[in-house]
Amino acid sequence: MLIFKLCNFIKGYVVINLKTADYEKTLNLLRRKNIRIWDIEKLDEGIKFKILYEDYKKYTEIVNNQNYELINKKGVSLKYKDLKLRKGFIAGIIILIFCFFIFSSLVFNIEVVGADNNLSNQIINILNENNISMPQVSSTLNDKNIETILLKNLDNLKFVEAYIEGSKLIIFVKEKENENIELKNNEPSSIVSTKNAIVNKIITKNGQTVVREGDVVYEGQTLVMGIVKKRNSEEFMMVPSDGTIYGKTYYKFELKEEKARNVLISTNKNKKSYFIKINDKNLKIIGDTKPFENYNYREEEIRIPIISRFTNISFLIGKYYEEKQEIINIDEITAQNKMKIKLYDDLIKMCSNDSKILNTSFDFQDDEKNYYLNAQIEVIEDIGKKVRIYPTDEKISDENKENIND
Amino acid sequence: MKFKKLRNKLADDLEIPNNVVSDNFEMRLQGNNKVIVENHLGITIYENDIVGIKAKDQTIMIKGSKFKIEEINDYIVIVKGVVEEIKIITKG
Numbered sequence: 001m002l003i004f005k006l007c008n009f010i011k012g013y014v015v016i017n018l019k020t021a022d023y024e025k026t027l028n029l030l031r032r033k034n035i036r037i038w039d040i041e042k043l044d045e046g047i048k049f050k051i052l053y054e055d056y057k058k059y060t061e062i063v064n065n066q067n068y069e070l071i072n073k074k075g076v077s078l079k080y081k082d083l084k085l086r087k088g089f090i091a092g093i094i095i096l097i098f099c100f101f102i103f104s105s106l107v108f109n110i111e112v113v114g115a116d117n118n119l120s121n122q123i124i125n126i127l128n129e130n131n132i133s134m135p136q137v138s139s140t141l142n143d144k145n146i147e148t149i150l151l152k153n154l155d156n157l158k159f160v161e162a163y164i165e166g167s168k169l170i171i172f173v174k175e176k177e178n179e180n181i182e183l184k185n186n187e188p189s190s191i192v193s194t195k196n197a198i199v200n201k202i203i204t205k206n207g208q209t210v211v212r213e214g215d216v217v218y219e220g221q222t223l224v225m226g227i228v229k230k231r232n233s234e235e236f237m238m239v240p241s242d243g244t245i246y247g248k249t250y251y252k253f254e255l256k257e258e259k260a261r262n263v264l265i266s267t268n269k270n271k272k273s274y275f276i277k278i279n280d281k282n283l284k285i286i287g288d289t290k291p292f293e294n295y296n297y298r299e300e301e302i303r304i305p306i307i308s309r310f311t312n313i314s315f316l317i318g319k320y321y322e323e324k325q326e327i328i329n330i331d332e333i334t335a336q337n338k339m340k341i342k343l344y345d346d347l348i349k350m351c352s353n354d355s356k357i358l359n360t361s362f363d364f365q366d367d368e369k370n371y372y373l374n375a376q377i378e379v380i381e382d383i384g385k386k387v388r389i390y391p392t393d394e395k396i397s398d399e400n401k402e403n404i405n406d
Numbered sequence: 407m408k409f410k411k412l413r414n415k416l417a418d419d420l421e422i423p424n425n426v427v428s429d430n431f432e433m434r435l436q437g438n439n440k441v442i443v444e445n446h447l448g449i450t451i452y453e454n455d456i457v458g459i460k461a462k463d464q465t466i467m468i469k470g471s472k473f474k475i476e477e478i479n480d481y482i483v484i485v486k487g488v489v490e491e492i493k494i495i496t497k498g
Contacts, residue, residue, distance in 0.1 A: 028448035040475035
C-alpha cells in the first residue's frame, strides 16, 4: 500500500470534492472508464476522493457538467510542471550555476611571495610579455611553464614555485644570496690591498711579505704572498697567509649645504575623498582629487568581505592633509655641524672597524646660496684582504679537473 | 440458470477458483474493519453508515459506521470502516 501511495505521489494526483447528489453514478461511470480512484470519503455535501492527475483530465471531460471543486494538487510531476512554468526562475538558476562555474575556474590575480615590490613587478611584466595575464582560465595556466619562463628570464632567482590557490596564482620565489666565499684557515691564500695607500706597519704571521713600510700600494696589489720557498729545496709551496697591514689612506670630501631651504609645514586642514578600486584602478565617488595646492596624501583601503576576495573590488578613503611651504634660513654653525656629521657618517662607511684618524683639515666657504666644506682626512687602517691563490673547486671546469688529477 | 449452476459445479469438481469461470463476486473480510469485494459491478449507495455494492445477481449491503472507500476500480472495491452487518440481496 505504501508503494502504491508512493507511485501515486510520483505520478501526481488531485483531491476533488464532488458536490452532486448522485455521486454513486459518477463513481460507477469512472469505474467503467477504468479510472482508478481512492480514499473516497463522505462529506456533508457530496464526497471527496483522489484521482491521478492524468486521469483527472479525462474526468473533466466525462463529468464536465457536474458540480465539483478541486481541493488540492499533490505530487512530484505537478511540481515539475510548476517549475517548467517558472522559466525565469529556472533560467536564473542555470545562469547562476554557469557564472559560478566560470568564475570559479578563473584566476584573477598574481601574488608573488618572497620578493620585494620591484621584483614582483618584474615577474608580473615578464608573465604579461609571455601572454600570461589576468584574468585567465586556470586550466590554461601551466605551473611548470611559468616556473621555466621565470627561471629563464631572471638570473637572480634561486627557486621558483607556481601554483593556483582559489582565484590566485601564487608564485613563490627565492632570490640568490650574494655568496661570500669564506676562506678556511688552512687554504693557501695571499693578502692584497683593498685601497690605494702608503704602507705604515706590517705584521706578518705567515706568508712572504712583498712590500715594505713606506711603499705606495694600489688597490689589488699583493702585500703578502702565499707562495714560499721550501727550506733546503728549490721547490715552492703554497701556504695560508696571515697578517695585518696598516696603511695611511687619504679621503677627500666636498659637501654643500643650502643657506635657505624650503620646508613643507602641515596645517590642520584635511579633506577626504572616496574611491572605488577595481583592479588597481581608482574611480572617484565623492570628493576632490586635489583639494589643496600642497598636500600630503594618505589612503586607507576598505575591503568588502567575500566580494573583494573574488572580484578585486574594494573601497578607498583618501585623506589630503594641507601643507604650507615655508623658507627656513640656516645659520653658518648649524650648516658646518651638519656637514661634519655627514662627513663622519660617510667616512665610517668607507673605513674598516679598527681605523684611526691621524689628521683632519677642514675648509669652510660660502657664497650667496650655499655653504661649502672641503675636507681631507688622513686615516690609518687595515688595508689587507685575504684572497685564494687558486680558484674554488666549484669554479673549476671538468677539463681543468682532469688536468689536475693527471 | 442451469448453465450457471453447471459452471459452478465444474469449477468445484476441477478445483478451479470459482470466480475464474463464473461471474460470482468474491468477498473477503478483515475483522470488522475492511471488506474487499472482487468482481463487482458498481456502487449503488454510499453513505457514512451504509454501502451498497452491486454484483451480477446480488446486491451487497454493508451496514456500520465511518465508512470510507479505500479504493475502487473496474475489478475491486475496498471498503473501510466499522462493519456491523452485511446483507446479500438476491434479485427476485
